[in-house]
Amino acid sequence: xxxxxxxxxxxxxxxxxxxxxxxxxxxxxxxxxxxxxxxxxxxxxxxxxxxxxxxxxxxxxxxxxxxxxxxxxxxxxxxxxxxxxxxxxxxxxxxxxxxxxxxxxxxxxxxxxxxxxxxxxxxxxxxxxxxxxxxxxxxxxxxxxxxxxxxxxxxxxxxxxxxxxxxxxxxxxxxxxxxxxxxxxxxxxxxxxxxxxxxxxxxxxxxxxxxxxxxxxxxxxxxxxxxxxxxxxxxxxxxxxxxxxxxxxxxxxxxxxxxxxxxxxxxxxxxxxxxxxxxxxxxxxxxxxxxxxxxxxxxx
Numbered sequence: 001x002x003x004x005x006x007x008x009x010x011x012x013x014x015x016x017x018x019x020x021x022x023x024x025x026x027x028x029x030x031x032x033x034x035x036x037x038x039x040x041x042x043x044x045x046x047x048x049x050x051x052x053x054x055x056x057x058x059x060x061x062x063x064x065x066x067x068x069x070x071x072x073x074x075x076x077x078x079x080x081x082x083x084x085x086x087x088x089x090x091x092x093x094x095x096x097x098x099x100x101x102x103x104x105x106x107x108x109x110x111x112x113x114x115x116x117x118x119x120x121x122x123x124x125x126x127x128x129x130x131x132x133x134x135x136x137x138x139x140x141x142x143x144x145x146x147x148x149x150x151x152x153x154x155x156x157x158x159x160x161x162x163x164x165x166x167x168x169x170x171x172x173x174x175x176x177x178x179x180x181x182x183x184x185x186x187x188x189x190x191x192x193x194x195x196x197x198x199x200x201x202x203x204x205x206x207x208x209x210x211x212x213x214x215x216x217x218x219x220x221x222x223x224x225x226x227x228x229x230x231x232x233x234x235x236x237x238x239x240x241x242x243x244x245x246x247x248x249x250x251x252x253x254x255x256x257x258x259x260x261x262x263x264x265x266x267x268x269x270x271x272x273x274x275x276x277x278x279x280x281x282x283x284x285x286x287x288x289x290x291x292x293x294x295x296x297x298x299x300x
Contacts, residue, residue: 006075007042007057007071007075007079008039008040008041008042009040010066010071011039011040011057011060011061011064011066011071012040014061014064014065014066015060015064017064017285017286018064018065018226018264018286019203019264019286020063020064022036022037025060025063025064028063028226028240028241028242029056029059029060029063031056031059031060034046035047035052035056036056036060039053039056039057039060044079044080050080050081053079053080054072054079057071057072057079058071058072062224062242063226063242065224065225065226065242065264065265192211193209193210193211193212193273193274193276194209194210194211195207195208195209195273195276195278196208196209196210197281198280198281198282199281200281200282203284203286203287203288204287204288204290205280205281205282205287205288205289205290206290206292207273207278207281207289207290207291207292208292208294209273209274209291209292209293209294210293210294210295212274212293213254213293213295214252214254214274215252215253215254215256215257215259215273215274215291215293216250216251216252216253216254216273216274216275217229217249217250217251217252217253217259217261217271217272217273217291218248218249218250218271218272218275219243219248219249219250219261219263219269219270219271219272220248220269220270220272221243221244221245221246221247221248221249221268221269222245222246222268222269222270223245223265223267223268224242224243224244224245224265224268225242225243225263225264225265225266225268225269226240226241226242226243226262226263226264226265227240227241227243227249227261227262227263227264227269228240228241228261228262229249229251229253229259229260229261229262230259230260230262231253231256231258231259231260232256232258232260234260237251237253237256237259238250238251240262242264245268253291253293254293257292257293258290258291258292258293259290259291260288260289260290260291261288261289261290261291262288263286263287263288263289264285264286265285265286266280266284266285266286266287267285271289273291
């Protein structure tokens with residue numbers, strides 16, 4: 001009972017370090033809250049079976065950032081062993097595979113002569129049809145006459161046509177003379193994106209993003225960490241869960257103009273705003289990054 005309490009205490013401590021309540025953990029793991037309480041208190045009698053005990057403990061550990069295999073190995077003596085259940089299965093098949101193969105082979109042997117005769121008949125029909133088409137498709141003598149090219153005589157008295165004034169040649173010459181060099185158009189440089197200094201309030205840090213019309217968010221994960229993105233109405237915008245090393249979380253929050261990023265372990269996560277890395281304003285493991293898109297002229 002002592003070691004079970006120690007396992008529950010270790011899991012609970014990791015949960016609190018992440019800032020999760022039991023309700024939060026229930027939403028993350030989809031495990032009923034009473035089972036989560038049973039795990040922390042070492043009360044496995046309420047579980048549906050020993051298999052679920054190990055499965056629930058593993059999910060709990062992964063959700064709070066612990067190595068699930070290490071936890072199961074360290075406390076294997078204190079976790080109920082899975083019961084080996086023998087399930088009687090009937091292998092009686094009617095007919096058996098051997099009989100089915102023999103029957104299929106016999107049917108194939110019976111059908112082969114018919115298939116050969118049918119193929120032979122098809123070949124004969126194709127040959128006769130081809131010969132008939134070639135015979136009837138030949139062109140009879142005199143059906144087509146050769147078309148001789150028409151020769152046109154040139155009138156020796158005809159005079160060459162003089163170019164009319166205002167023709168294309170004259171127009172091109174006038175255009176070249178009258179064309180004045182155009183002044184180069186100077187393009188105004190686009191306003192650079194600006195991210196304000198973060199305003200810290202508890203676990204929340206608020207940044208204002210200006211000089212841009214976009215709010216594209218990318219979180220690159222280098223280790224196990226919880227990542228969730230919500231809008232201003234606290235609605236989840238991505239699949240909030242524990243992400244593994246190498247995974248990337250992306251969301252276009254331009255339409256919302258607001259994003260609240262929950263990081264379970266900010267040490268192993270980098271946040272990019274419109275491909276620009278965001279510098280954290282506080283050195284906390286679990287924290288919330290709030291981004292607000294500020295349009296030009298807003299607040300004047």
